[in-house]
């Protein structure tokens with residue numbers, strides 16, 4: 196039987212492109228070689244699509260810092276009658292005959308629905324969330340709207356819309372005084388804690404908003420929740436079955452909050468505790484809520500739902516991540532490992548789910 200050809204799409208233009216390449220190595224190593232054939236496709240920092248490295252070792256070479264070089268041979272996406280992925284080399288066009296794509300690109304042009312729209316238009320089935328769930332999951336302001344609409348508790352917030360801020364920043368700062376200190380100020384469409392600051396005094400709020408605006412002109416000002424950070428991995432159900440929630444994991448922090456340097460540089464500042472030590476009843480509530488988040492956004496494939504468990508016992512959803520960290524040691528796969536679905540089986544499951552869903556409106 197012919198193997199299923201899986202385009203592993205990695206790299207991209209966001210700051211997380213190095214991590215994405217290492218993720219591709221991890222997935223390639225774990226994919227069932229009897230069943231699947233990896234077709235690596237790399238996106239260079241300038242946005243050029245090129246053939247990717249073909250072994251996990253080559254993908255990992257140079258560590259997280261190495262950049263993908265855009266070369267003369269490129270990969271193009273075809274639409275309509277010529278749909279699919281094609282290799283263009285010396286004027287020769289070769290159909291890569293891809294059966295399914297596995298986008299492993301984080302951040303803008305990966306996780307925000309644009310990649311998903313491109314694949315829809317090219318008629319290529321793909322792993323993970325569709326256009327809407329991806330777009331709504333990338334924008335922390337719209338994420339709140341969907342969560343609130345579904346009756347899911349979120350931390351109180353104020354949105355500093357770009358035009359409103361330019362017109363009336365005083366009004367925005369004034370409105371934010373209804374929130375309890377400390378505040379977390381965040382670019383609406385970013386990740387990896389980039390541009391986020393914790394504000395303990397209203398006098399510092401303007402500067403924090405200006406900092407966040409360097410990353411995205413749309414900014415969220417949010418009330419800080421004192422408590423623990425708990426995560427749940429959600430996986431689409433087979434057929435018409437409802438989505439599946441993993442055991443919970445905790446990000447145990449040795450620092451005040453989970454900032455960029457703790458995530459990626461001084462990583463001894465946190466550890467993952469799986470399963471999280473929370474009372475059974477609370478855990479059951481959180482797992483139910485995680486599935487409700489998946490459903491509220493119309494997620495497909497996977498998402499990782501991140502909670503705050505407040506010291507007073509209340510549960511809040513902070514965010515969900517449609518392209519969560521996905522190396523073998525990342526939270527999402529580790530949570531499934533502890534739930535009885537090892538990394539290779541998880542990858543298999545995600546590809547099967549993608550192949551079962553037609554591209555386009557369904």
Ligand SMILES: Nc1ncnc2c1ncn2[C@@H]1O[C@H](COP(=O)(O)OP(=O)(O)O)[C@@H](O)[C@H]1O
Pocket residue numbers: 350379381385386387388389391417418419420421424451452453454501503513514
């Ligand atoms: N409302 C909040 N209360 C307490 N801590 C917060 C709050 N919002 C963000 N944080 C801290 O900042 C980190 C990053 O914020 P988050 O909204 O998850 O952004 P990102 O998408 O960059 O991960 C969180 O993991 C948490 O440590």
Ligand SMILES: [Mg+2]
Pocket residue numbers: 501514
């Ligand atoms: Mg987060």
